[in-house]
Amino acid sequence: MTLQFDPQDIDRFKADIRGIPGYPSGEELPIRAMVFEPDALARLPGLLALAGVTPDKQLSVVMDRTPMAREGKELKPLVLDVLKSAGWQPEVIWLEPDSTGQVHTDFSQINCVKARLQPNSAVLSIGSGTVTDIAKHACHVYQQEQQISSLPFVVYQTANSVSAYTSNMAPTFVDGVKRTLPSRYPDVLVCDLKTLRDAPQAMTVAGVGDLLAAFGSYADWWLAHRLGMDSTYSEFAQTLMGPLDEIFLENAEGIKAGTLESTSVLAKLIALAGIAMSLSHATAPLSGYEHVISHVLDLIAERTPRPLAQHGTQVALATLLTTNAYQIFFDEFEPAEINLERCYPTEAQMRARIDEAFRSLDPSGRVAAECWSDYKIKLESWHAHRADFEEALRDWPAIRDRLRTLAKPPDVTARILNAISSPARFEDLTPAPAEAEVEFAFKNAPLIRHRFTLGDMFVFLQWDQEALWTQASKNL
Ligand SMILES: [Zn+2]
Known part of the structure; x- marks a missing residue:
C-alpha cells in the first residue's frame, strides 16, 4: 500500500495536504525537505545547504553519548566525518545524562544547549526524540530571546521511535510534569534508512506503538x-495519516524483518504524525x-x-x-x-x-x-x-x-x-x-x-x- 500523502516529494506533498479539510488556511509548512533514502547520510552536506547552513555559520551538532551503529560502523563519527569532508568544522554539544542515567527533555538540558548558541549558529541534531526535542527547543527559545528570524536547524533522525521529529512542539518536563510547549519545526528532516533500520528493535516497535495511540x-x-470541551477538532490528522490499522498489518512483517521499504513507511508515518499534530x-x-x-x-x-x-x-x-x-x-x-x-x-x-x-x-x-x-x-x-x-x-x-x-x-x-x-x-x-x-x-x-x-x-x-x-x- 502506498501512502496517500507522501512527504518525500515535498512540493507536491505541501500542495496536496492543503486540500485536506481542516488544513489551517493561510498557514505554510516551513519544512524545506524530508528525505527518506537508504543513503541519505551521503547527501547531508547538500541538505544542510538547503536548510540555509552557509559557510559563515558555526555548525553545532547536538547529540548524547548513546553509541549507535550504521552497517556495523559507529554512526556518530561517521556523520562527523561526512561533515568534515565537506569542509565543515562541527562543534559537538554533548548532552549528559541526569541522575537517572538518561537524558530527559527539561530546561537544564535545553539551557545547556542554548548557552552554546550564537547569532550565526546552525544546529544539526543527531539522535532520537529526546535529543531532537532538546535541540529544537533550545533553537526556538534562543531565536525568541535574540529575535533572530532564522537559525538553520536540521534533524538527523536516528530511530523510528517517536513522533517528535517534524512537530513544532516540544514535550518538556516542567516541575516534574510533562508539558507540551510551543516550539519550532526543523528546516530539513534527514531519514537515512540504513541508520533507522540498524537502530535497536525496541525503538522501532516503540515508534509503531506511539502511533497506535490513534486507536483511542x-x-x-x-x-x-462533541461535549464542547475542545474547539480544535478537525479530521485533518485522520485523513493525512490514512488507515493506520491496514498500513501496519501490511507492513508488520517488513518492520520486524527490518526491510528498507517498511523502515521507510514507518519513518514517513512518524513524520506525518508530527505534521498532523502541528497543523492541527x-x-x-x-x-x-x-x-x-x-x-x-x-x-x-x-x-x-x-x-x-x-x-x-x-x-x-x-x-x-x-x-x-x-x-x-x-x-x-x-x-x-x-x-x-x-x-x-x-x-x-x-x-x-x-x-x-x-x-x-x-x-x-x-x-x-x-x-x-x-x-x-x-x-x-x-x-x-x-x-x-x-x-x-x-x-x-x-x-x-x-x-x-x-x-x-x-x-x-x-x-x-x-x-x-x-x-x-x-x-x-x-x-x-x-x-x-x-x-x-x-x-x-x-x-x-x-x-x-x-x-x-x-x-x-x-x-x-x-x-x-x-x-x-x-x-x-
Ligand atoms: Zn507519544
Missing part, C-alpha cells in the same frame, strides 16, 4: 469536541487518554527516580487499556441511570482529590499544584458546557455509533503489537512499572491535564473505578 485518541478528541495546532489527534496514562507513569519514574520506559511502547500498552475501556463504556453506559447533579464536582472537591492522589508521589505538593493549575481549566470548562453534556446524553446512541467508528477494539492493537514482536504487557517494559503504578496511572491520569478524554467521563460519571480497572486490565 481520535475518539477522545472527537468526544471532547494540538497534540490531541495522536495523544489522548493513553498518553496521559503514560505521562503519569513517567512522573512516577521521575520521582522514584528510575529511567523512563520506552515511550511508544508504554503508550501502546496504555492504548490497550483505554480502547478496552471504550468497549466497556459502549456496553455499559446508560444515560438514563446517571445522576446529573453528581457529575459536577466543585473546585474544592477536585482540588482535594488531586492533593490526596499525588501526596504520596510528592509530599512537597508541587506536583499536585502543577496538576491543579491545568486541571482547573478543564473543570471550569466542564461546568460551563453542562448544556452540551445534557444534549449529548439525549443523543447518546448516535454519539456511541460515531465513537465506535473512531476507537478501534483492543485486539487490533494487540494484533499489531504481536505481529511486530513488541512487548504486549506492562511487565515486559524496561524498566517495568509495578501493577499498582499502572493502576494508579489509569485511575488518576485525568487529574494531571486539561485535556478531556474518556478518562474524564469516568471521573465525572463517578464510575466504579475499581471495577473498571479490573475489567480494562484483564489480559494485561
Whole structure:
C-alpha cells in the first residue's frame, strides 16, 4: 500500500495536504525537505545547504553519548566525518545524562544547549526524540530571546521511535510534569534508512506503538469536541495519516524483518504524525487518554527516580487499556441511570482529590499544584458546557455509533503489537512499572491535564473505578 500523502516529494506533498479539510488556511509548512533514502547520510552536506547552513555559520551538532551503529560502523563519527569532508568544522554539544542515567527533555538540558548558541549558529541534531526535542527547543527559545528570524536547524533522525521529529512542539518536563510547549519545526528532516533500520528493535516497535495511540485518541478528541470541551477538532490528522490499522498489518512483517521499504513507511508515518499534530495546532489527534496514562507513569519514574520506559511502547500498552475501556463504556453506559447533579464536582472537591492522589508521589505538593493549575481549566470548562453534556446524553446512541467508528477494539492493537514482536504487557517494559503504578496511572491520569478524554467521563460519571480497572486490565 502506498501512502496517500507522501512527504518525500515535498512540493507536491505541501500542495496536496492543503486540500485536506481542516488544513489551517493561510498557514505554510516551513519544512524545506524530508528525505527518506537508504543513503541519505551521503547527501547531508547538500541538505544542510538547503536548510540555509552557509559557510559563515558555526555548525553545532547536538547529540548524547548513546553509541549507535550504521552497517556495523559507529554512526556518530561517521556523520562527523561526512561533515568534515565537506569542509565543515562541527562543534559537538554533548548532552549528559541526569541522575537517572538518561537524558530527559527539561530546561537544564535545553539551557545547556542554548548557552552554546550564537547569532550565526546552525544546529544539526543527531539522535532520537529526546535529543531532537532538546535541540529544537533550545533553537526556538534562543531565536525568541535574540529575535533572530532564522537559525538553520536540521534533524538527523536516528530511530523510528517517536513522533517528535517534524512537530513544532516540544514535550518538556516542567516541575516534574510533562508539558507540551510551543516550539519550532526543523528546516530539513534527514531519514537515512540504513541508520533507522540498524537502530535497536525496541525503538522501532516503540515508534509503531506511539502511533497506535490513534486507536483511542481520535475518539477522545472527537468526544471532547462533541461535549464542547475542545474547539480544535478537525479530521485533518485522520485523513493525512490514512488507515493506520491496514498500513501496519501490511507492513508488520517488513518492520520486524527490518526491510528498507517498511523502515521507510514507518519513518514517513512518524513524520506525518508530527505534521498532523502541528497543523492541527494540538497534540490531541495522536495523544489522548493513553498518553496521559503514560505521562503519569513517567512522573512516577521521575520521582522514584528510575529511567523512563520506552515511550511508544508504554503508550501502546496504555492504548490497550483505554480502547478496552471504550468497549466497556459502549456496553455499559446508560444515560438514563446517571445522576446529573453528581457529575459536577466543585473546585474544592477536585482540588482535594488531586492533593490526596499525588501526596504520596510528592509530599512537597508541587506536583499536585502543577496538576491543579491545568486541571482547573478543564473543570471550569466542564461546568460551563453542562448544556452540551445534557444534549449529548439525549443523543447518546448516535454519539456511541460515531465513537465506535473512531476507537478501534483492543485486539487490533494487540494484533499489531504481536505481529511486530513488541512487548504486549506492562511487565515486559524496561524498566517495568509495578501493577499498582499502572493502576494508579489509569485511575488518576485525568487529574494531571486539561485535556478531556474518556478518562474524564469516568471521573465525572463517578464510575466504579475499581471495577473498571479490573475489567480494562484483564489480559494485561
Ligand atoms: Zn507519544
